[in-house]
Amino acid sequence: MEGTYCGKDCAACLYREAENCPGCKLGPGSMSGNCGIARCCRDKGHSNCESCTFSDGCALLRSAPMEPEYRAGRRRDAEELRGRIGRDAPLLASKLNTLFVLLLVSTMVSVVISILSNFHNQGIADTLGSLVSFGVGVAYGCILLTLGGVNRRFKLAGIMHLAGIVLSCAGALLAFMPFLALILLIPAVPLEIVSCRHEFYGYAEALHGLNDEQGRKWRVLWVVNVCTICVTAAGAVFVFVTLGLAALLVLVGAVAALVVYIIQLVYLNRTVKVFEAVAKSQ
Known part of the structure; x- marks a missing residue:
């Protein structure tokens, strides 16, 4: 057909009215469209697939009859994603903000206790610090459990954390x-x-379709966190080999852990803001 790249008859398309499609070269096959066949023709300088010498065995061309159905499916998926995001955004914004506050409180309490231990009974300070860490840790795990309905990963994270x-x-x-x-x-x-x-990864998946770049950063941060733990563990092992190297590895691991912790706070705050913005737009 002259009006299409792939030769499909737009007038006979069952999805044209449902998708409100203006036709191939004005719609999905236009420069702003997402049709791979149209993009391939333009890249190779063809007005349609008939003039291409590779059209007989072309996988793209074979998919042409199903393309409207695929496009309708992608639209439905996008609508479902928007609905899910709109439904979950208020809960995520609230709970993740609580996690952020818990981490900040835990940090401030640790600093205060560390200072007090220099002036008062260190045993009491250590006990108080342990109790605070335990309370914050339990609260953190329980909040992750409450997010299990949003993503199963949060439930698993909460169970393992506890x-x-x-x-x-x-x-x-x-x-x-x-x-x-x-x-x-x-x-x-x-x-x-x-x-x-x-x-x-739960944060990354929750951000899918909203801020994929931030989601990617969460995944990278997990890898960095694992590397940090491995360095610290190596330091503990090397205690039995050489104290100098062991001390260096433990120091590097401690500094890296602090950096990861700070980045986690920053990322968590950014993630909260994303979901707050979505919740306000509903």
Whole structure:
């Protein structure tokens, strides 16, 4: 057909009226359209597929009869995505803002306790710090659980986060039995790593269609976080080999962990703002 790139008869298309399509070269096949066949023809300088020597075995051309259906499906998917985002945005904005506040409070309390420990009984300060960390950790995990309806990853992150806290606390309480404490503490590390992965990937998936770039940054941050943990773990292992290298690795790991923590706060704040903007626009 002269009016189309692929030769399809627009007048016979069952989707033309439903999709309010003006026709190939005015609609999906235009410069602003998303038709791969039209783009291929323009790139190769063809007015339609008939003049192309590779048209007989062209996979794009074979997909032409289904293209309107694909396009309708993409439109439905986009509408469903907008509906999901509009439904979940208020909850995400509220809960993620609470997580952000919890992290800030935990940081400030840790700094205050660290300062107080220099002037008062260090044992009391350490106990108070542990209690605050435990409370914040439990609250953090519970909030992640409440987001399980938005994305299953948040539920998994919450479960693993809470399990890691329980094991860490049990290990701390059994410090007088080093071997048993170590058995409890070792699984807490991989649990926290996997929890972090589900949490960060949950943010990335929730941002899909809203801010894909920020979603990509969440995924990258998880990789950086894992590398940080590996460096710190290597430092612990090298204690038995060379103290100098072990101390250096632990120091690098600690600095990297602080940087990751700060970036996490920044990303969390940005993510909150994205969902707040969506919630306000509803």
